[in-house]
Amino acid sequence: MDNLKNIVDQTIDKAKEELKTISKSIFDHPELGHEEHYAHDLLSEFLSSKGFVVDKHYKLHTAFRAVHDGGVGPNLAVLCEYDALSGLGHACGHNLIAEVGVATALGVKAALEKAGKPLGKLTVLGTPAEEGQGGKIDLIHSGAFDGIDCAMMAHPSQFTWSRPVYVAMNELSIKFLGKASHASSAPWDGVNALDAAVQCYQNISCLRQQMKPTWRIHGVITNGGSKPNIIPDVTELLYYVRARAPTDPEVEQLKLKVVDCVDGAALSTGCKVEYVFSKNGYSSLMSNNVLASLFDENGQAIGMKFEQDEIRRRKAGGSTDMGNVSHVVPSIHPNFFIGTASGHTKELAVTACSESAQENTLSTAKALSMTMVDIFENPDLLPRIQDEFKLQLEQEKNV
Ligand SMILES: [Zn+2]
Ligand SMILES: [Zn+2]
Numbered sequence: 001m002d003n004l005k006n007i008v009d010q011t012i013d014k015a016k017e018e019l020k021t022i023s024k025s026i027f028d029h030p031e032l033g034h035e036e037h038y039a040h041d042l043l044s045e046f047l048s049s050k051g052f053v054v055d056k057h058y059k060l061h062t063a064f065r066a067v068h069d070g071g072v073g074p075n076l077a078v079l080c081e082y083d084a085l086s087g088l089g090h091a092c093g094h095n096l097i098a099e100v101g102v103a104t105a106l107g108v109k110a111a112l113e114k115a116g117k118p119l120g121k122l123t124v125l126g127t128p129a130e131e132g133q134g135g136k137i138d139l140i141h142s143g144a145f146d147g148i149d150c151a152m153m154a155h156p157s158q159f160t161w162s163r164p165v166y167v168a169m170n171e172l173s174i175k176f177l178g179k180a181s182h183a184s185s186a187p188w189d190g191v192n193a194l195d196a197a198v199q200c201y202q203n204i205s206c207l208r209q210q211m212k213p214t215w216r217i218h219g220v221i222t223n224g225g226s227k228p229n230i231i232p233d234v235t236e237l238l239y240y241v242r243a244r245a246p247t248d249p250e251v252e253q254l255k256l257k258v259v260d261c262v263d264g265a266a267l268s269t270g271c272k273v274e275y276v277f278s279k280n281g282y283s284s285l286m287s288n289n290v291l292a293s294l295f296d297e298n299g300q301a302i303g304m305k306f307e308q309d310e311i312r313r314r315k316a317g318g319s320t321d322m323g324n325v326s327h328v329v330p331s332i333h334p335n336f337f338i339g340t341a342s343g344h345t346k347e348l349a350v351t352a353c354s355e356s357a358q359e360n361t362l363s364t365a366k367a368l369s370m371t372m373v374d375i376f377e378n379p380d381l382l383p384r385i386q387d388e389f390k391l392q393l394e395q396e397k398n399v
Contacts, residue, residue: 004377007114008107008369009302012362015106020358022046023099027353030084033129036062039082043098043126047105052124059142060135064126068109071118074382076372077145077329078104078122079153079322081130091344092131093156093352096361100154100336101126103365108372119376123148127321132171134280136321140328149382150291150330150375153322154364156352157335158342159307162292162299164335165317166285167216168251171278172239174200174262176271180233190231196271197221197235203261204239215254216242241277242319243284249397251281283323286392288330290385291371295334298370304363307337318343330389332371336364 029038044064048054052066080101081094129135181190219239225232243251266273322333338357341347
């Protein structure tokens, strides 16, 4: 193994008890998005104690940046997530994402110091509020990714693979406004907002037959009126509109079709309608193939077992705000196996704090660190990664 990769391996092994304690502490203090004060302080103070230059509350109140400047060269970023789920705690395992992030930080910093010559800069970004609020999207808009050449992170999962599928997602809130009236004595004076909501639901259900297999729309009526004898004057629905990678333009097509369904329901019932797509729509994840191949090679070299079932890989897929980052800078967001429980379940929360999750968590951090070492040591790699990034963006436009 390359000398600097040996340093990575030894450094992360040496720190494993400290790293496990950090992960366990975050697990024991679950915090919702934008309220991760405990995790923010714990991670930023730990990195500061290890010699990183830390900006607490960087751009967002519970975001941070920690930098180790190893001289002229690429600026590579590793991202930490640390938000939890309401009522379920760390049922998405973001405590382990934070552990991967700080472990990678320690491994790469040690390698840069050992190199004895300028190789580049390591940036650790603490990125809050992944679970629906799109913290990384706010960070992109505030310039937190300016000057960063590549971004990496990893998410615990039922599978280990370097190019997981994460789909583009937009949240759509719909409100129909009608006119209340007594449903028995003067129904002709009313304008029925519940009929509009039902019509809208039906229109979208009819649209589903003409959707591509990779598209998903799922919604609920969140307000359907209050009493049977009052013609409802206000009703509300909430939908998630999704399409699979690499299909951001497709999600835009799908949104237009859904809006026609909404407008049609308003027109046919005489209601007014207000609708809004969430400001932080999630993009599909565009895994950089050069980076992902480097990660595969490094992972295999240290004994990581990658899932080979391509059909299973294509079927899986939630959404992440790392998708948006992957359209701004070349990125990877590998998944690593920690157990058979699926995400956002109580069972996953048990696994996320288990001893058995630690080995793959640390192996993943080593593979990410070694991927960074490859880029630092081989100046021809970054241009190849950037060419691939441009090509993938171009291909996505033509889907
Ligand atoms: Zn989640
Ligand atoms: Zn997650």
